[in-house]
Amino acid sequence: MKTHQRHFLLAIFTLLASLCLAPLSSAAGKPNILVILGDDLGWGELSCQGVTQQIPTPNIDSIGKNGVRFTSGYVSGPYCSPTRAGFMTGRYQQRFGHEFNPGPAEAAVENFGLSLNETTIGDRLKAAGYATGWFGKSHLGYKPAFHPLKRGFDEYFGFLGGAHDYLDAAADPNNPILAGTTPVNNIGYTTEAFGQHAVDFIEKHHAEPWFCYLPFNAVHAPLESTEKYLGRFTSVEDKRRKTFCAMLSAMDDAVGKVLAKVREHKLEENTLIFFFSDNGGPTPSTTSGNGPLRGFKAQTWDGGIRVPWMMQWKGKIPAGQVDDRPIIQLDIHPTALAAAGVTAKPEWKLDGVNLLPYVTGEKSSAPHDALYWRFGQQVAIRMGDWKLVKGAGMPGIVGERGEKASMKGAELYNLKTDIGEKNNLAASSPEKVQQLAAAWDKWNADNVDAKWGQVNRGGAKKAANKKKKAEKQ
16 A cells, blocks of 8 residues: 555544544533532531431532532522522622512513523523533523523423422412423422433433533422332421421432432533522421521521532542632532633623632632622621621511611621621621621612512412402403
């Protein structure tokens, strides 16, 4: 064979080999992203948090053990929908008026939904070449324009509202379980179903970069489980607490199956994993406990906004870290983009930061100068160990109506020495109060008014009846 022929054949072989290997090298260069979200899960419930130790959660715990568990992990809202809006956009939801829950579908305001002017994490990762899937709760809009399939996701299985029956797919005709856009008649048990759809998605796309968003409705009310999980807690006498334990155990099992699928395809070192809860536990209604923290869901005390929060990327993030630096769910968006090789542009105005340099040891400083909250007249700022807060139960807190939110009359706490927010230091540290209040005012100046107010269940029912009556006339 002549020299030029050998060179020609070698060139052809090299080209074919590169084409065959291209998908593998592409996948290796873009890590998979897995975001798992618990619903109404209190800060103290996971066994790794070291508080109740009543419910074994080895699979969820493993995410922190294989990476980093943030003990001062926060969310930007003490309520379901606002937190999800912040996660999706990487921006404080008060920037675009998504401050409250809307109420159920039959009573939600006409304009409810994640602003169509905002770009989602799904949009950006899909544009970066990712297969994108969303399995579980949405709570970001009921109308077609707000459907997950219109917000950057290729596949969807779940429901659009804020809560759903765990066993009956057709329990709420206004809020059906959807496969894509088609209602389904049989769900089995939602926790298992959502986990299984995530498993199937990973199996389908394991050879390409994928982004899987898995927002369980567990452990949100109603308290419902199957005997399979209830049988694990026969020693728990309180019926409500027993059911809660079963629900969390079921979610841990489902998380375990998803993580097992990642391991099966040897993707652990090429998958960035996050786990967090959308807000603190609503202890009086579901028994979900917030440990030593003050307050509950829907409050700006730490019990409403400080949540279980962990991340894993084997081979990139050193394992076994426990990090007390304050971070927030807004950080997931830019962290995922950075991992995917997407450069965040200034005009996106992201409030979250890329956490990777902080968890790999490249940076030892705090990721944020301060974190901020506004939930009607409830407000808060955390700066270092200090927190200035106006929370539920304080004088003048009457919901979202009435006076504009302000720091007037706020209380000051040092969370390093007083995690339960019991010792108000405002009187003895007026300069610190002034410093934090000024920072909060500066942040709030860039926010907009809430686009809709809170709608509680009683108010929602009245609104729905009024709506039906008007339609009959």
